Amino acid sequence: MTRTAVTRVLVIGGGIAGTATALGLHKAGFDVTVFESHPDSAEDIGAFLTLASNGMRALAQLDATDAVTAVGFPLTSLRLLDHQGTEAAHAPLGEAADPALRYRCLRRGELNAALQGETARRGIPLRHGARLESVTDGPDGVTARFADGTSATGDLLVGADGLNSTVRRLITPGVRPGYAGQRVYYGYTAAAPVAGPDGTITMVRGSEAAFGYAVSPAGEAYWFARVGGDPLPAGASGGPSAALRGQLLPLLRKDATPAADLVEAAGDGITVTNATELPLGATWRSGRVLLIGDAAHAASPATGQGASMALEDAVVLAKALRDLPDPLGAFAAYERHRRPRAEHNITVSGGISRGTHAPSRPAPGTAAGPAGGAARPTAPDEDLIRQLAWDTALPADPPAAD
Ligand SMILES: Cc1cc2nc3c(=O)[nH]c(=O)nc-3n(C[C@H](O)[C@H](O)[C@H](O)COP(=O)(O)OP(=O)(O)OC[C@H]3O[C@@H](n4cnc5c(N)ncnc54)[C@H](O)[C@@H]3O)c2cc1C
Structure with a gap:
């Protein structure tokens, strides 16, 4: 399959990964539609989260900083207290000096609504109430069928449908969160x-x-x-x-x-x-279908990186499809770039949750993860900055590890 005409991409899930992917693919010139099972903007999702500097950097590449900084509040420092209430450390958090990149604390529903609003503002179709039930992958396209009896056909399908992903169940039935x-x-x-x-x-x-x-x-x-x-x-x-x-x-x-x-x-x-977390090594793609965000690599929340990883995914996927000539080759390149980093986060975060990993080693380039990371700023990772930079072409392979 080659990218001859404008590629039509079906995105399943209008959460963080799905809306961000739609923003990235639209920016790169693709015809993209988002299908979200929830009947409205999913305001009811109760928990809050923190977006880390790496996630804010990804958002900036999607020109979505303003939409997200309109909600929630910034975090610029991290304080650690021991069990006696004594302050053990207090240090700047991530890229605190840059208003666009500093950590942000938001309710999950607010973040979803902000990203969905930005998707609509750019004229990207987002269908609420569309619950995916089945996928047929064929030589000429991929068809998604929804619980309301409707269907849609595209060239590619991105499964951004979260922890309990239907797309994952369809392409790799044995893989479940633990x-x-x-x-x-x-x-x-x-x-x-x-x-x-x-x-x-x-x-x-x-x-x-x-x-x-x-x-x-x-x-x-x-x-x-x-x-x-x-x-x-x-x-x-x-x-x-x-x-x-x-x-x-x-x-x-x-x-x-x-x-x-x-x-x-x-x-x-x-x-x-x-x-909960997904096992390492799980399948991420099959033919014209690719999993991203929690559908591919849900991690325990201890490092506080799930949403930021989903935003990074969106930028790297949009760049891969934009820069590489064959879309299925772009899916493979996307996986080579993303899997080591996403799985490192699963390992570290799971280790903190189980008490087998000291909460002082966040994933490279993530700075200090507030849900478990250390009270020390870390320099942003140069490879990650290049990988996310919209104006830099994504190579087919990531740089070799040191
Ligand atoms: C308790 C908790 C705390 C967390 N704290 C943090 C934190 O501090 N920082 C952080 O970065 N991350 C945090 N996370 C992780 C973060 O919430 C996720 O990593 C992030 O939401 C993943 O985004 P996503 O778009 O992949 O999935 P989701 O946000 O779950 O979005 C998936 C979307 O797909 C839709 N969908 C599902 N099934 C279908 C279907 N069949 N058809 C159509 N649509 C469908 C859903 O309605 C939803 O809108 C936390 C997670 C949990 C559970």
Whole structure:
């Protein structure tokens, strides 16, 4: 298959990876349509996340910085407290000096809505309520069929449909996410009883839980707690907020840190989820179909890199399809560029979640991952900068490792 006419790309999933991929492919001149199962903009996704400097760099290549910095709030430093509440470190976070590249804390729904809004603003079709059910890959194209009886045919199909990807199930049925050893609790505390320094995310190395919080400019604390133990049973929500608060407080009260007071004062809306990850070496592509984002390489949330990796994926994929003559060869090149980095993140993040890896070695070029990384700025990775730079051609192969 060669790129003769404008290639039509079907993107399944209108989350972070899917919308960012649509922005990148549209910028590169492709005909792209996004199909999202959720009937509206998926505002209901409760948890928050941090976009790291590498993710913000990818967004900038997609000209989407303004859309995303219109929501959430910036983070410029990382503070570490030990279980006695003593400050062990406090240092700049990532590329803090650059307003476009500094870390950002946002609710997941806000980020999705911002990226979907930007997709619509650029006139890229995004169909809500389109739940993919099956894919037929043939010599002349790939056809996606949806639960509402509609279908669409394109030259390529990108599966950006997240952790429980249907596209992954169709191309590689045996691969499923597994438990990474921790439950993750999320909550919000309005009028936070402890105000952190402005723009700071505070990580608490508690004796029973890894806790983190950042206080928004409006004074609301966004917090999470990662706790080891058995997974939640499949499909379980963990119960109402009062029950979740009751599970956390005895663990947090053991320490003299702000964590317990924050959880005590939290409103309703506490949620819990299992930390999950995909196995290394899973298949990412088959014929005209490619997986990206969490569908390909979901990692435990400990390094706080999943969304940033999805944004990087989008830029590298758009460049591969733009710069390499054969789209299927571009898929293969994309995988060669992305797999080592994405799998390094799965390994490191899973290691932190299981307690087998000290939370001080973020993936190269990711700077300090706030959900588990160290309180030290790291220089951005030069290879990554080149890989993401829109004006630089993507070579078929990544540079050889040192
Ligand atoms: C608890 C938790 C905390 C996290 N914290 C962070 C953090 O701090 N920083 C960070 O960078 N990352 C974090 N992550 C990871 C981050 O949320 C994911 O890596 C990121 O959302 C992946 O983006 P994605 O687009 O691949 O998947 P998603 O964001 O899940 O998007 C997938 C989309 O596909 C749609 N879809 C699914 N099935 C179908 C179908 N059959 N047909 C059509 N559409 C479909 C879904 O509705 C969804 O909109 C966290 C994750 C979790 C679970």
